[in-house]
Amino acid sequence: MTSQAVISGEQHGRPGPHDQSAGAGDGGPSPADRPAAAGATTAAAPITMAKALNLGLHAAMAADPKVIVMGEDVGTLGGVFRVTDGLQREFGEARVIDTPLAESAIIGTAIGLAMRGYRPVCEIQFDGFVYPAFDQIVSQLAKLHYRSAGRIRLPVTIRIPFGGGIGAVEHHSESPEAYFCHTAGLKVVACSNPADAHHMIQQAVRSDDPVIFLEPKRRYWEKGTVDARPLAELPPGAASDLHASVVVRTGTDATLVGYGPTVRTCLDAAEVSDADDARSLEVIDLRSLSPLDLGPVLASVRRTGRLVVVHEAPSNVSVSAEVAARVTEEAFYSLESPVLRVTGFDTPYPPARLEDHYLPDVDRILDAVDRSFAY
Amino acid sequence: MQLLTPTGHRITVPEEARSPGPDLPTGADPPVSKPRRADPPGGEPTAADIDLPAHVADLTADDLVGLYRDMTLVRRLDEEATSLQRQGELGLWASLRGQEAAQVGSGRALGPHDMAFPSYREHGVAWCRGVDPAAILAIFRGASLGGWAPAEHGFALYSIVVGSQTLHATGYAMGMARDGSDGAAIVYFGDGASSEGDVNEAFGWAGVFGAPLVFFCQNNQWAISEPTRRQSRTEIFHRASGFGFPSVRVDGNDVLACLAVTRWALARARSGRGPVLVEAVTYRMGAHTTADDPTRYRSAAELDAWRRRDPLDRMRAYLSADGLLDEDRERRIALEADTLAHDLRARCTTMPDPAPTSLFDHVQVADNELVSTQRAAFTAQFGADGEDGWRDGPPGPNRPNGPNGNGRKGGLVAGEARVSEEAW
């Protein structure tokens, strides 16, 4: 039994339903138009996810003059997590905009700017502050393409640091993805490691549909190696499709599915299970929450027969509910036991001193694996 | 720089205190007794109608020293909380340093039947409303999301979602008016918050319904890294005229002026004449929170200029000039501050974490089967203290609680680092 942890997304799932990989004819400028990002190297030392996102945004802005970054404190300060650090210095105040403190306006005006041909990348400072913009996202941004019979395209990316585990005060640790997955017209993705973050943010910016881009804030400072060449310069297949789920650790006995912050937790659980229980767990990073790319999940479940889905968001009407339902529909006879879920509880996010009890951890994941085997 | 005395005469504080902050919208020290205001709609009182001295004429010498004492204790509380955060006892702290006069002045204007709606920085107002400072620390420690009984203190819970509380205050004030209450509501918000839709909707509603509400904006010049001019092309207090109610700008570093203006505004609201907007011009002397690094966006010179307008120094100068604060009294106040800080530290560092199962409490009034099922599973697997593992049997060596684990839950097998202080 060999298990291999692939941190940098080198394994690829089959192309997702909406192929957006590099150079896939998505209307972006041709490679020749793209200046190389300053300081970009191929074999650099490991960098943090925050830095990888920063480099990705830099590359996206360098590649397309229509890309603008807007949000609270994104300019002079470089964002509260420093993800936009240095961008205003590089691209100027006209392209990196410190906005007034109003989330509805950030998204609403991004819609107008997009109607003029711009590609706004909006930062919502924390997950819990996206709700003032809810109408603009779900009733306006998500629907204008449909309402206009395809005449209006809104290539707006909304970056949201999400999830808990950082000991924060209220409204700084939430997982709002299900609201957006439930809304037709939006794409929802979550990165889990620096290499993916770097590619996915560029792919999201190039998407002609609006993308909710979720960044697991407690993983911002985890490091990984990144091929920091701009997307257009990568050889074909070097970056997974934006909407592909990816096997990040191969295994034979059970399948763990996570996204964003819980991918690392699933990998940790798999290591422990390997060492303590001699069980080989496969780990899949969903990466795209809407659309879902269930191909790799179904293929894995057909081999292992057991599935545990892990996320921080509450379980009720969640991404794991959708995965469980669809796997049950499509791979029922392969399942040795019911699909189990390890999620945040169906309570508000608790005070930080209790968050370790609330968040899925290795112990809870392995408990679910035990229950799957005991079924 | 001139300060108002209770009898209306002005005193001048030392020369070095005169330098106005570069970002003070008027470009100069606004005279305390002549607050400027937007042109009110017809029939409303004009600035000259606000007889500020009359609104503080009843203050005794003890009352005046009391305001200084409040500000001193609140500053000390704030300093202690900052150091507790540095020592890892709090996850975060939002300092009110520099805003003591705005908060104590307005907070002491409130009567027992009034209701205050704070944001997250109103530790000084909380103090005036008799809220236990340890309850505030509990929030920033991550031990609580609320902490006090709003009705008991006339002080609503802190509100972190910027601007949201202004609508709650508007509705609450509408309710007060319907019930014939003899109180009024006051809502605190910042210059940054003035950009939010909620705040502008609250202005509109309060105006239309004539809600007995004082909008108290502490313009502390910054919303994290963004200066007030990034939020509004007009002075914030000018906004009210477009919504049909009067406004006043007041020197927010002058505790007497803040007290007088807020008393006036509350009295006006209580008498059924509708909302008022008060813009208290002040300065956030510290970082936005302990996670912020203000050197990235503002100059030392600006901070220095505002340091010379320190609200505590100004009140001390005023009291000393009038012979109201001798060394002995000052020493006793300092001693009180020490005791408060000492006590607060002890209560903070020994504060127990909430019981793990309490996270399932009060999700809603009615029983919720999903939550009860999860609570039952949690308790059964985990023990009510949360110390047992979810898995049956002894933990393996590499589990978080096993010999090779780091003892932390939350999947931190590999010694994962928390997001650093850089955040926020």
Ligand SMILES: Cc1ncc(C[n+]2csc(CCOP(=O)(O)OP(=O)(O)O)c2C)c(N)n1
């Ligand atoms: C709706 C919302 N958006 C963003 C934030 C993040 N945030 C917290 S405080 C703050 C700045 C607030 O500035 P201001 O209203 O002037 O109040 P101050 O902090 O200066 O007291 C921001 C952007 C938030 N808490 N709520």
Ligand SMILES: [Mg+2]
């Ligand atoms: Mg402010």
